[in-house]
Amino acid sequence: MRNPQLPFSVAIDDSDTPRDVLDALILSAFTTGEQPFAQTKRLAKVLKTASLMPAEGQLQRVATDNGVRSHLVCGEGWTLRAVRWQGDSAEVTVTATSDELATRILKEATRNAKDSRKPAKDIVEMGFWHMTGHGPRRDNRRITTQSWEQLRRNYASDVAASIDKLLEVKPETMPGRLLLLHGAPGTGKTTALRALAQAWSDWCQVDCVLDPESLFASTSYLMQVALGFDDENKRKWRLLIVEDCDELISASAKQSSGQSLSRLLNLTDGLLAQGRSVLVGLTTNEPLASLHPAVVRPGRCLAQIEVGPLPFAEASAWLGSSAGIGSQGATLAELFALQRGETGLVRVAPEPRVGHYL
Incomplete structure (x- = not known):
């Protein structure tokens, strides 16, 4: 495919997505040298309300694919692409006519975007x-x-x-x-x-x-x-x-x-x-x-x-009973199964055979 916005040819088939097009578009001005400076920032724990865009600029493209959202924004002398993945992590890339401009746009787009709240104790x-x-x-x-x-x-x-x-x-x-x-x-x-x-x-x-x-x-x-x-x-x-x-x-x-x-x-x-x-x-x-x-x-x-099974005495103390616990003890999964009454799922070690004596 040849597009007037792209200075190079891009082959697209049914395996590609709109996100792939945005990935190509962010390279356009950088490839020609019109915007020869590029910076990328990766963020974890991004606020859902964060726009990942500076106040200036015009939104050009938006692509959403299986919960992954990408957008392309253009301004005077710069282009920005942001990708927000499921799990609230994101990546923002800026190309610009100068390194200083790229730094400023990237800083504005990611300012206050990170969720700095401490999670609960559990x-x-x-x-x-x-x-x-x-x-x-x-x-x-x-x-x-x-x-x-x-x-x-x-x-x-x-x-x-x-x-x-x-x-x-x-x-x-x-x-x-x-x-x-x-x-x-x-x-x-x-x-x-x-x-x-x-x-x-x-x-x-x-x-x-x-x-x-x-x-x-x-x-x-x-x-x-x-x-x-x-x-x-x-x-x-x-x-x-x-x-x-x-x-x-x-x-x-x-x-x-x-x-x-x-x-x-x-x-x-x-x-x-x-x-x-x-x-x-x-x-x-x-x-x-x-x-x-x-x-x-x-x-x-x-x-x-x-990390092995609990020995017989410790497994019995954990369960509050020795019922269903073999002489070799029991794994944590087996103890939880016994606690739920799922005795058919539990491996019980065979007891040693006792010989017959005259």
Whole structure:
């Protein structure tokens, strides 16, 4: 397609959306050199009432697609495109005839746009990264979670003691950058991470990577995540959570996932980690012995915690009864199922056989 507003040809088919057209239009004046200066700002927690437009200028295009809203605004010597994603995160790009003009328009468009209100005590703000047709994207969500004090009884005493120590960690006392939670499904690994996100919220932003296979396969995606999203929040530490990453960190990871393991380790203590306040939290159902030795070597991990079932005595105390609990104890998921009366869903370990004696 050739458009008089575009100085270049653009091929559009039925896989493209109006948003793609706006992405092309913002490049027009920059491509010709008419507006040779460009600046971009990314924001998390944007107020729903924020217009993301300066007072001056004329609205040219608006595109809404599955809850994602984009608009294009033009003014004397400048062009602005803003994209607001679900989850209240946004990106604003300005091209202009001078760097000073681009700075002024960008500042006006984003002034007072950020929601600076502190969430309630039972709410923690988390980002969710995933790759889209428009590149890496981070959605900000508010997650409800109980405090660790409320959740502590759901874990075996030795596990709870390990998490107690983890919650006391501060940036200035960071012994490692890799956090590893391993154990059987249903033991509460994800719940513990939500409580950790709440406890660390004053100094650490927690993000969850939904497609780790894409993250560690793409250097551009990895760099975007490593650099962060919110331009105003880069002084905070960041914890990147990668759940159920069994294949990524298994003993055969080098053969099965190529450079993915190397890139993961580089993000924690390699060159990529230098100058970046980034922690990586991994969860896996695999036992520690089956993981790659490079992952569990001394000095690399901030913590290695096995989150296992509650022993028989602690599980019985949690439930208030020993009915349905096997001699090996029960996972948190099994205890909740027993509490609801869903005995048919619970795995009960067989009792040891008793021999016959003369």
